[in-house]
Amino acid sequence: MQWETVIGLEVHVQLATHSKIFSGASTAFGAEPNSQACAVDLGLPGVLPVLNEQAVAMAVQFGLAVHADIAEVSVFDRKNYFYPDLPKGYQTSQMYHPIVGPGEVEITLDDDTTKRIRIHHAHLEEDAGKSLHEDFHGMTGIDLNRAGTPLLEIVSEPDMRSAKEAAAYLKAIHSIVTYLGISDGNMAEGSMRCDVNVSVRPKGQETFGTRAEIKNVNSFRFVEKAIAFEVERQIELIEDGGTVIQETRLFDPERDETRSMRTKEEANDYRYFPCPDLLPVVLDQAYLDHLRSQLPELPADKRERFQHALGLSAYDAAVLSASRDMAEYFEEVHRVCGDAKQAANWVQGELSGALNRESLSIVDSPVSAVQLGELVQRVLDDTINGKAAKQVFQALWHGEGDSADAVIEAKGLKQVTDTGAIEAMIDQVIADSPAQVAQYRDAEPEKRGKMIGYFVGQVMKASRGTANPQQVNGLLKDKLDALL
Amino acid sequence: MALEDSHVRRAAHLARLAVSDDQASDFVEDLSRILDMVDQLQGVNTDGVAPLAHPLDATQRLRADEVTEINQRDTFQRCAPAVENGLYLVPRVVE
Secondary structure, rough: OOOOEEEEEEEEEOOOOOOOOOOOOOOOOOOOOOOOHHHHHHHOOOOOOOEEEHHHHHHHHHHHHHOOOOOOOOEEEEEEEEOOOOOOOOEEEEEEEOEEOEEEEEEOOOOOEEEEEEEEEEEEOOOOEEEEEEEOOOOEEEEEOOOOEEEEEEEEEOOEOOOHHHEEEEEEEEHHOOOOHHOOOOOOOEEEEEEEEEEEEOOOOOOOOOOEEEEEEOOHHHHHHHHHHHHHHHHHHHOOOOOOEEEEEEOOOOOOOOEEEOOOOOOOOOEEEEEOOOOOOEOOOOHHHHHHHHOOOOHHHHHHHHHOOOOOOOOOOOOOOHHHHHHHHHHHHHHHOOOHHHHHHHHHHHHHHHHHHOOOOHHHHHOEEEHHHHHHHHOOOOOHHHHHHHHHHHHOOOOOOOHHHHHHHHHHHEEOOOOOHHHHHHHHHHHHHHHHHHHHHOOOOHHHHHHHHHHHHHHHOOOOEEEEEHHHHHHHHHHHHHHO | OOOOOOHHHHHHHOOOOOOOOHHHHHHHHHHHOOOOOOOHHHHOOOOOOOOOOOOOOOOOEEEOOOOOOOOHHHHHHHOOOOOOOOEEEOOOOOO
8 A cells, every 4th residue: 555644843942042931040051950940940939930022022033934923912821740840830831822823834855846834833832841860869850950941832734745854844944943043953952852743644545644743853864764763663553454543652763763652641631721920922013023124034035046046056055045154154255256156166165075074164164254255256367276276275274374365475376377488387398208298199189188188287287286277278289289 | 510529530630639538529519619600601602702811901021031040059959858969859750
């Protein structure tokens, strides 16, 4: 039987506020345990939450970026359950009136086609603390620094049909939140976490199969792996005559499998009700318009502009717009050198190669965008040839000189385009290589093309890489052929 | 709506409240009366009336995103039964 996979994602994004969603405690990562857990975060008696305006603004910015309806009135609810890292006994969340309503995100697939994934809603809530299950004399350690950190939970519709689409969607969300600057998107530190709902159904069937929810899927790669495993498990189960049960499963990256989490029968009875400690959040049109006017250009629009206004290939446009840092660097190089295609080649070629080799991110590049732009400009105006340009890049990378011009000057890399000077070098090389000249003369005419490479190399060497290669090629051919 | 003993026991369990047999039967009676009142309210026509999210006719005030709290861990942990390395210790949670 042909099976179809149906996937929906719940993405929790930690918002990059300085303080918590309902208290003035710091949200900085990596502090001493419980040093950033105040009376409100601990749920001590008598405390009251006060909502952080920045968390609201960030949620709205996200909503605007995915063309969602923003709720004029949104309401916080209590989700009740007992767990030691939730000291209040409830998580303050938004169940019935979330701040962000239906929207959509466009994803780009490997073959450069795009697909729209609908967003059901996104709501604000607080994060819980962390339980440390290492051995504390048979006890569990609780760190509440993370308790109260603002989260935006983004819930998609079940619109994805493959693990690749799910990963592309997660990347699109990552790209949007980092462009907006509302999250650092650091998956390793848990700034973005993902639960995956997966079901399978016979191809052509209208109704959905029973879904399993997979927790703890915290990297782009794990999303694909967890889904691949889960789909296979469900299909095998059904084909062997079994039925999929609705349950929560945990992804284990070490064994590359999902397994059932022990479920208690009342586990999902959260008894939601409106939080009496918080009033309805009311947003007016002027506020929304103000935030809308401050939205940066978003990845999808940038990709579109790179491709159609700047004439880059779909691939280049996608790579260069994937992160805001990369896009800004590229745009600065382009602004300085004036040639989008060359700017794209240098950013994706020489620069990305060097960054990858040293595991640096583009913001930490030793070569600034202006420096690279000036370098590309010197290639475009024929001051240096491509080979010398690579030397200049290396010099800038290692801090040998402040600008391309300074390096070109200091190393004498200015391209020699003076025909007389090049001819003199060629004559010298020919005079120094009688054996190779003889071989060239005796060779079949069709093989001479390849043999010319040796002479080009010698001339370039004699010029210390500064001769214009096209000129060298042309002049050499003329001179050698004259000897025939 | 008539409440049953099992409803009360389930609610008590979810809220982690210890309820004795006597108390349970009292609660069945008391809570049933409250639900009767709710049933009465359900009879009112509320077409076109927006649900009330809060009894106060006010909207949420927002605070600036500023860190105003200092580290008071030692003070807070004085009332905790067990702490170690700055962590609160609780009976082992089995996943």
